[in-house]
Amino acid sequence: MGGAAVSSLLATPTPTSRPRSVSTTTVPFSVNLSTAAARAPRLLLLSRRPRPAAAALGVSDDTGVKMAGSDIVGNNDLLIVGPGVLGRLVAEKWQEEHPGCKVFGQTASTDHHNELSNIGIIPSLKGSTFPQKVPYVIFCAPPSRSDDYPGDVRVAASNWTGEGSFVFTSSTALYDCSDNELCNEDCPSVPIGRSPRTDVLLKAENVVLEAGGCVLRLAGLYISSIDDYLKGTLDTRPDHIINQIHYEDAASLAIAIMKKGHRGRIFLGCDNKPLSRQEIMDSVNRSGKFDTKFQGFTGTDGPLGKKMENSRTRSEIGWEPKYPSFTEFLGLDS
Numbered sequence: 001m002g003g004a005a006v007s008s009l010l011a012t013p014t015p016t017s018r019p020r021s022v023s024t025t026t027v028p029f030s031v032n033l034s035t036a037a038a039r040a041p042r043l044l045l046l047s048r049r050p051r052p053a054a055a056a057l058g059v060s061d062d063t064g065v066k067m068a069g070s071d072i073v074g075n076n077d078l079l080i081v082g083p084g085v086l087g088r089l090v091a092e093k094w095q096e097e098h099p100g101c102k103v104f105g106q107t108a109s110t111d112h113h114n115e116l117s118n119i120g121i122i123p124s125l126k127g128s129t130f131p132q133k134v135p136y137v138i139f140c141a142p143p144s145r146s147d148d149y150p151g152d153v154r155v156a157a158s159n160w161t162g163e164g165s166f167v168f169t170s171s172t173a174l175y176d177c178s179d180n181e182l183c184n185e186d187c188p189s190v191p192i193g194r195s196p197r198t199d200v201l202l203k204a205e206n207v208v209l210e211a212g213g214c215v216l217r218l219a220g221l222y223i224s225s226i227d228d229y230l231k232g233t234l235d236t237r238p239d240h241i242i243n244q245i246h247y248e249d250a251a252s253l254a255i256a257i258m259k260k261g262h263r264g265r266i267f268l269g270c271d272n273k274p275l276s277r278q279e280i281m282d283s284v285n286r287s288g289k290f291d292t293k294f295q296g297f298t299g300t301d302g303p304l305g306k307k308m309e310n311s312r313t314r315s316e317i318g319w320e321p322k323y324p325s326f327t328e329f330l331g332l333d334s
Helices: 053-057 085-097 113-118 149-158 196-211 247-260 277-287 311-317
Strands: 058-061 064-067 078-081 103-107 121-125 134-139 160-171 181-183 214-218 220-223 244-246 266-269 306-308
Touching: 078 085, 078 149, 085 103, 085 134, 085 220, 085 247, 103 113, 113 121, 134 149, 134 247, 149 160, 149 196, 160 196, 160 247, 196 214, 214 247, 220 247, 244 247, 247 266, 247 311, 266 311
Parallel strands: 078 103, 078 134, 103 121, 134 160, 160 214, 181 306, 214 266, 220 244
Antiparallel strands: 058 064, 064 121
8 A cells, every 4th residue: 555655644743733634445544643633624424324303403504504493402412513533423422322412513614514414413504503502512623724713612612501511622732841751731831922823722722711611632633544654754853752542532532521511621632652753653564554664764853742641631531542552553562
């Protein structure tokens, strides 16, 4: 399986980096090795299921979902702003745990509304008016498609009843730590003014916390899916530390936080097994899942990363990942 160079996957993390778009080939997996990929706008078609009967109460068109009736919102109904890879996984798991609930998905365009309907998500367009608030809201949309990201988060918060939970998925890039140092929930955040990319996330987080919602700062996301991957060499330093979490684990952690009903808290999502770029590529080569072998790194400059650790989040939420490490995900000994 040949592939494109991995420069975009192993690049220095930025708060707005995101995975490549999903195709329908049969490559064993794809990996986003950026520690800052907090949200993914790409869409992944999950297992098809019949549309819930309650979906008939909403009609999706170019202006979004038009809802009628005083009893349309249930105790476990969920609004997902940005139902991409992560949002769809949240929807699937939430529906499994809450049969009969309604899941609404708000998108920036109508391009994938049919796909969302096919997996039981009632789609609406950004800017749609919800006549009633919902008890659970999760915001997974990236800042890259927004002219006013904090404003979009504020609108999402206005659709929350204040019961249940409101969760915003953010990025571990906001922790002010570098040089491959240990970083946990107590590490301070970068200050406003450090960069426009971190500023937009910090301002969005503040909106969430002021509304009583919770923030989940996620490490780099990866998934059993598809992507071009390895070829040749990479002109970057091999000792940069990468932190990761599988998309399924990010979804299960977000749901666990929603079920706890905490208010105004920041949590951290990672697998607690930080790896250097070199260790990641060595593991990929050893896995035997690719015909093309990565040859090595040629760079020596560039920033180092940080070693994320989230034991406090795990203890408070009562959560453990399905995939304890990237190497175990590959079927290798940790």
